[in-house]
Amino acid sequence: MNALTRRAVVVTAAVSMALTMAACGKTGDKSDSAGKGRTIGLLLPDVVTARYEKFDKPLIEAKIHELCKDCRFTYDNASGDASKQAQQVNSMITRGVKVLIVDAQDAVGIRSSVQKAVDRGIKVVAYDRLAQGPVSAYVSYDNEKVGELQGRALLDALGAKATPSSDIVMINGDDADPNAAQFKAGAHRVLDGKVKIAYEQSGLWKDTVANQKVTAAITQLGGKNIVGVYSANDTMAGGISTALKGAGISVPLTGQDADLAAVQRILTGAQTATVYKAPKPEAYLTAEIAVDLVNGKPFSSVTDTTVKSGSGDSVPAKLLTAVSVTKADVEDVVVKGGLYTAAQICTADFVQACKDAGIQ
Structure with missing residues (x-):
């Protein structure tokens, strides 16, 4: 092969490679474009x-x-x-x-x-x-039904203490969230006339804010006069539980979302109920x-x-339709429902509470 022929072969190969790479690049671009x-x-x-x-x-x-x-x-x-x-x-x-x-x-x-x-x-x-x-x-x-479930759980836990003159503290969600208004409306539908909503504020879905609000409610109403607390979700219920414990108050407390910490609080009695939305x-x-x-x-x-x-x-x-969860429901709804395993719930601090609830 002479020099001229070799040069032609090299040029041809280079052009062929360039065309192949260009074609690959276009294919890739089309693929990326399709993905986008x-x-x-x-x-x-x-x-x-x-x-x-x-x-x-x-x-x-x-x-x-x-x-x-x-x-x-x-x-x-x-x-x-x-x-x-x-x-x-x-x-x-x-x-x-x-x-x-x-x-x-x-x-x-x-x-x-x-x-x-x-x-x-x-x-x-x-x-x-x-x-x-x-x-x-x-x-x-169905958010209004969620609120109804929360209200019903609170009344059930109060039993004979649920009277039109019984003071309830109500901590609602963030007003910027339309669900908060629906939870609130559903809860009021169940609670109004059965108990007295003596203090009602937004906790903004934050445990720290809910803690501050309930602490203010305890100061305003007197701890011994509060018979129950409505919390619109479990995050706020965590802050509320801390405030109640600090004041030496043990009363029914609601929640929502079936957070792991809330399920553990329910087993120990620090929270009464949550609402499970699968x-x-x-x-x-x-x-x-x-x-x-x-x-x-x-x-x-x-x-x-x-x-x-x-x-x-x-x-x-x-x-969709949510369900209320109390201590009696944790095994069937939470564990058998696959939300958390018994091992996740029954950590060292909750072993005895799990045994008492029949969770192994």
């Missing part, structure tokens, strides 16, 4: 409520990947900051999400962000809390709707009712 076209984002409101990071996020992510192998998933948490969540919506838009699942830190304040996302062609699914604005679907529990059905149904939306398919088989948001939008919805 099937990206689902998730925004959760805070890290204080144990369920969000422990259950909701991993369950939604796993179900999305199960239903859509080539869908991308991206996630942010607002850490209790509504303005931060608004910025995260902007970030999701920049990332090219096609469906955005939002558990709003401030359901009213996020309205403009929802509208902005929809204007960019993004479908928004309201998760657990009904965000205002043009959302495509909503998945949650995270898996809520997470899985939401993931199913999101995948249907990203694929341009109808999701009407998942939603079976319609709700109206604070912005007046009619939203297809699925509302």
